[in-house]
Amino acid sequence: MQYIEWFGTNFIGIFQAGADQFVGFITGIVPLLVVLLTFTNAVIAFIGEERVHGWIQKSSKYAILRYTVMPVLAVMLLTNPMAYTFGKFVKEEQKPAFYDAAVSFVHPVTGMFPYANAGELFVYLGIANGVSEAGYSQGPLAVRYLMAGVVVILIRGIVTEWITKLLIRRSQATV
Structure with missing residues (x-):
């Protein structure tokens, strides 16, 4: 019982x-x-949606802006998971690469902007706590995370766009 x-x-x-x-x-x-x-x-x-759409599309012509500024603004302004909706402003064949860049930035942003992805904050705080216990400041760690994140999202965006274009060409060649 x-x-x-x-x-x-x-x-x-x-x-x-x-x-x-x-x-x-x-x-x-x-x-x-x-x-x-x-x-x-x-x-x-x-x-005006037309103006916003036009401005973002003009800036998205350049890969460096498309895979750095756009994902950073999307994550900081809209936070995770809403940041991915910024992908509506890029061409269809660039959407996978934009998503890859944006999703790759939701962790590095937590040190400087913890509201952007509170779900990942525990990972950053675990590392930051170790850095503090070693006698170092958390500020430089947060800045380094952010800067490394921007470099990584640029690389991932460019590589993913290249792979996407390759796959599109292959699928069109087989049809």
């Missing part, structure tokens, strides 16, 4: 923990994302 009571209590406890997590999302991240999305859409509507 004691085991059945223990099982019943703990079994329902799993669902209670899940419900508490769900309530945390409903009262935390979901309203934040809705407000960010509303704000972003309002700014785009105020400026």
